[in-house]
Amino acid sequence: MTAYLFRRTLFAVFVLWGAVTVVFLVLRLVPGDPAQLILGSDATQDEIARLREQMGLNRPLVVQYGIYLGDVVRFDFGDSYRYHSDAMGLVMGRFPLTLQLAVVAMAIGLVLGISLGVVGALRVNRLADRVVSVFALLSQSMPSFWIGIMFILVFARQLHWLASGGHGGFDRLVLPGITLALPLIAILIRLTRSGLLDVVHENYIQTARAKGLSERLVIFLHAIRNALIPIVTVAGLEFGKLLGGAVIVETVFSWPGVGRLLIDSISARDYNVVQAAILLIACGFVLINLVVDVLYGYLDPRIRLGR
Amino acid sequence: MDDPLLSVQDLTVRFRTRAGTVTAVDRVSFDLAEGETLAILGETGSGKSVTAQALMGLLPRPAGQVAGGRIVYDGTDLLARPRSDTRRLNGTDLAMVFQDPLSSLNPVFRVGAQIGELFRRRRGASRSEARRKAIELMDRVGIPAAARRVDDYPHQFSGGMRQRVMIAMAIALQPRVLIADEPTTALDVTVQAQVMALLAELKAEHRMAMILISHDLGVVAGVADRVMLMYAGRVVETGGLREVYETTGHPYTRGLMASIPALDGPRERLVPIKGSPPDLMRLLASCPFQPRCEFATDICGTERPELMPVPARPESHRAACHHAKEVATDVVPG
Numbered sequence: 001m002t003a004y005l006f007r008r009t010l011f012a013v014f015v016l017w018g019a020v021t022v023v024f025l026v027l028r029l030v031p032g033d034p035a036q037l038i039l040g041s042d043a044t045q046d047e048i049a050r051l052r053e054q055m056g057l058n059r060p061l062v063v064q065y066g067i068y069l070g071d072v073v074r075f076d077f078g079d080s081y082r083y084h085s086d087a088m089g090l091v092m093g094r095f096p097l098t099l100q101l102a103v104v105a106m107a108i109g110l111v112l113g114i115s116l117g118v119v120g121a122l123r124v125n126r127l128a129d130r131v132v133s134v135f136a137l138l139s140q141s142m143p144s145f146w147i148g149i150m151f152i153l154v155f156a157r158q159l160h161w162l163a164s165g166g167h168g169g170f171d172r173l174v175l176p177g178i179t180l181a182l183p184l185i186a187i188l189i190r191l192t193r194s195g196l197l198d199v200v201h202e203n204y205i206q207t208a209r210a211k212g213l214s215e216r217l218v219i220f221l222h223a224i225r226n227a228l229i230p231i232v233t234v235a236g237l238e239f240g241k242l243l244g245g246a247v248i249v250e251t252v253f254s255w256p257g258v259g260r261l262l263i264d265s266i267s268a269r270d271y272n273v274v275q276a277a278i279l280l281i282a283c284g285f286v287l288i289n290l291v292v293d294v295l296y297g298y299l300d301p302r303i304r305l306g307r
Numbered sequence: 308m309d310d311p312l313l314s315v316q317d318l319t320v321r322f323r324t325r326a327g328t329v330t331a332v333d334r335v336s337f338d339l340a341e342g343e344t345l346a347i348l349g350e351t352g353s354g355k356s357v358t359a360q361a362l363m364g365l366l367p368r369p370a371g372q373v374a375g376g377r378i379v380y381d382g383t384d385l386l387a388r389p390r391s392d393t394r395r396l397n398g399t400d401l402a403m404v405f406q407d408p409l410s411s412l413n414p415v416f417r418v419g420a421q422i423g424e425l426f427r428r429r430r431g432a433s434r435s436e437a438r439r440k441a442i443e444l445m446d447r448v449g450i451p452a453a454a455r456r457v458d459d460y461p462h463q464f465s466g467g468m469r470q471r472v473m474i475a476m477a478i479a480l481q482p483r484v485l486i487a488d489e490p491t492t493a494l495d496v497t498v499q500a501q502v503m504a505l506l507a508e509l510k511a512e513h514r515m516a517m518i519l520i521s522h523d524l525g526v527v528a529g530v531a532d533r534v535m536l537m538y539a540g541r542v543v544e545t546g547g548l549r550e551v552y553e554t555t556g557h558p559y560t561r562g563l564m565a566s567i568p569a570l571d572g573p574r575e576r577l578v579p580i581k582g583s584p585p586d587l588m589r590l591l592a593s594c595p596f597q598p599r600c601e602f603a604t605d606i607c608g609t610e611r612p613e614l615m616p617v618p619a620r621p622e623s624h625r626a627a628c629h630h631a632k633e634v635a636t637d638v639v640p641g
Contacts, residue, residue, distance in 0.1 A: 201367075203410040210363055210405075211425055211476065212397035225415050301460040302414055 008293075012286040019282035020072060020275065024065060027271050033057075034269040038081055055081075068275075077279070078272035080265070087272035091258055091280050097167060098250070098257035102242040104177035109184030110235060116185070117192025122219070124197060132189060140186035148179045148252035165254035176253040180246060184238050191234055195227035202226070229299050236292030240285040310382065311338035312516050313362075313484055318376035320354075320361050323369075329587045331357045333540040334376070339484065344510065344517040346531035346548075348524060348563065352584050354540040355520045359486050362518075363403050364393045380484075398425055402482035404506075406489040408469035412461035418445070418472045419457030425479040444475040448505060467498035471505065478509055485510065486518045491526060503530060525567050528552075533623075536560050539585050539595040542614060546624030554635040556617035556626025558600045561634060594629070602630045 035051040036043070052058045056067065071078065077088040120132040155175060156164035163172050199205065200223055208222040209215075247259035254260070258277050265273040297303060320332035332354040339345055347355045360366045361373055364385070378385040380400065385393045397403075405411040413421060422444055423437030432440065438457065445453035448471040461469055470490060477485055487506060491499035507530045510517050521527050527534065528548070535545040536559060544557040555561050562580035582599035594600070597607040606629050617624040617631050628634060 203405060203407060204413040206365055207405060207411045207473075207476070208413070209365055209394065210397050210403045211429075212395055212399060213424070213428055214391070214394070217428065222413055222416075226413070229415075300415060302462050 008290055012290070015286055016279065016282055020069070020279055021065075023275055023278045024068060027266075027269075027274060028061060028064075032269045034081065034271060037269055072279075077276040080270050080273045082265075082268055082270050082273075087270075087276040088280070090273060091261065091276045094256060094258045094261050095280065097255065098243060098246050098259060101173065101176055101180060101246050101250070101255060101257060102239065104173050105180035105184065105242050105246075106235070106239050108177055108181040109188055109238070112181070113185040113188025114192050114231065117189040118196060118219075118224070120189060120193040121196035121200070124193075129193075132193070136186040136189040139182040142182070144179050144183065145248050145252055147182060148176070148249055151175045151179060152252070165252075167255055176249050176255055179252070180242060180249045184235075184242070187234060187238065188231065191231055192227060195230055196223055199223045199226045225299070229296070232295055232299055233292055236288050236295070240288045243284045244281045312341045312381060313339040314377075314379040315358075315362070316377045316379065318358065318361060318378065319374045320357050320366065320371060321374040322371045330374075331371070331540050331587065332361065335537070335540075335542055336376075337535055337542070337545065339516050339518065341483070341516055342510075342514050344519060344530055344532045346519045346521060346527035346534045347537060348521055348527065348534055349537035350522055350580075350584050352587070353537040355537050356488055357540075358537075359403065359488050359518065359520055362486060363397055363401060364390060365403075398429055398482065399480045400482055401484045401486065402477040402480070404470070404473050404477045404485070404487040404490045407493045408466060408473045409461065409493075411473060412469060414461055417458050417460055418464070421461075422472065422476050422479060425476065429480060440479070441475075444479055445472070448472075448475045448478075448509075449501075450475075466494050467502060470494060470498075470502050474502070474505060474509070478513060478515075481513055482515065484516045484518065486520070488520045489522070490519075492521075492523075499526065506530065522563075523567070524563055536563070539587060541595070541627065543596070543628070544626040545614070546617070546620065546626075550617070550620045550624040554617060554619040554624070556624065556631040556635050557596075557628045558602050558630075558634050559596050560626075562599075594627075596628075602628070602634060604630070 033048070033052075035048045035055060035057060039047055039051060049058070056064060059067075068078075075088075077086070079085060080087045080090050083090055116132045116135070120129045123129045152164045152175065155161045162175055163169075164175075166172060196219075200219070205218060205223055208218045213222075243258075246255075246257055247262055249255065250257045250259035251263055258280065262274060262277045264270075265277065315338075316336050317334045318332055318336070319330065319334055322329045322331050335354070335358055337345060347358065349355045357366070357371070360371070362378060362385075366372065373386055376386070380396065385396070412418065416424075419438055419441040422441040423432075423434075426432035426437040426440050427434065442453045442457050445457060450456060450468055450471050456464075461472070464472065470493075474490075477487075485506075490506065491502050494502060503526060506517070506519075509515070510530075517530075519527055519531060524534075531548050533545070533547055534551050536543050536551075536557065538559050544551060544555070544560050546556070551560060552564075555564065559580070562578075565578040566580060567577075580599055585595045585598070592611055593609060594603070594607040594612055597603045600607065610629070612627045612629050614625045614627045615631065616622070617626050617635055619635060626634075
């Protein structure tokens, strides 16, 4: 187990380094100059040049990269020029809101996705199954920015049931939560349905029936437990995606999480904040993957780790 | 004789497939007395396993359906009762051991939990009580260090040990009928004998009736009281073990016997049954074995034989062959 964790940690460091590097390069390749943006359009070339020197932007890219990496290793992520405060602190301050949204979406996704998937499998090829499948297809096909806008139009503007955006209160979580959850629901419906349909043909299901267990126990204990194995993997990966994918939903619903901050910071070329935000999301991804792997061993004893 | 414990009468099972309807079991009848062992023999696809599935209410639905007949257990017709009712007899009255012990055990639960589940769910036993009984049973079926192995998972056991776990599950609630569907097919030869010996021992100990399904005459010879041979979904020969061995009434049975290697006799070439099992889709009004039969004459191509008494022991030995007498008296044609 220790050897395994050591391997995993090495790999995680490698992944994070990759993420940091790609973001660093992409940010600098995209046109747009922070100095220009800070000083505004009526600044003189001289003023801009002086600021660029101050920010270190006039140095060769390789040098900038080296300095940046050195700082990151010392957990110094630089300051946001817009907020004049520590970039990572800023991101961490917003993170709980993103996490809140992702957790709500995950909960909605797991409950609806798995239960609708079970309904589909138990009523396979009948009306309920068709309805569920069509719902999954629609949820997966509609882009979340569009669904978000439709939700706002219908439930906020027309019906006045829920607020259109901002945060605070459970009611403000509902629309962005569902919007974020829909693609996840679709994936989990498909996975649960097909997984369960595979599992019920396994011999051990026949054994459970031969033991005289009720059909309820056969499905909800013996079959589901096996069908859950791939679901956990996918749900874990999807949770990572939710953290990152909240970007669009947060923007549509003016949810002040990391995603919003990220978008705003990209437009403002607030390099340090963008880099800190991406690093945090990548960390989340890596951590979730580790949790999934460990959980996997508990669900499927055949692949218990560290042997 | 008293009423039999289990009486199957004209059981017919049909499967709907994409290509059409298949009659997998065709008017099969047999009785099973308390403590008796009946061996059902036949090639793959002869309907023996489907018969067992029908008895346990385990036919794959909706494709497989009982199309006729009765399964009378202890005086009641199981087919006339709702499915959930008959399900409750599984484990307590009828129990089954399956062919492949690895795929028949749930890979994600500890074996102790899978055995103990019977006591917990069916007898309301507590967790610790169920665990204790599971250890007892594992010990009884000859799993070494049962107290330690009770928390292991199926994949941590060898094939023979897994089948012992399956057997422990089957006998846990002391059923009156044990159905063993090719219990040794997936096992090594040496382990086969051990598992068969265990089954015979347990059967005697619990005075269970047993239905032993196999394609191997050698496997059943030591334990069966009576044998029933199935071919193309029908019973083609049935009788006491010795009767069938000594005065075989059906050429198919002879073929099966000729294809067993004899360990002690001279080394001879094994004689396989020529041809392949018939296509159940297109059974005609002829003897289904006719194309593969060395005794076949004109009548075999025009009339499907019914079960008829074999002359030597007409009260218990019957065969479905127009030439049963010749087969029995060993007149090899040609």
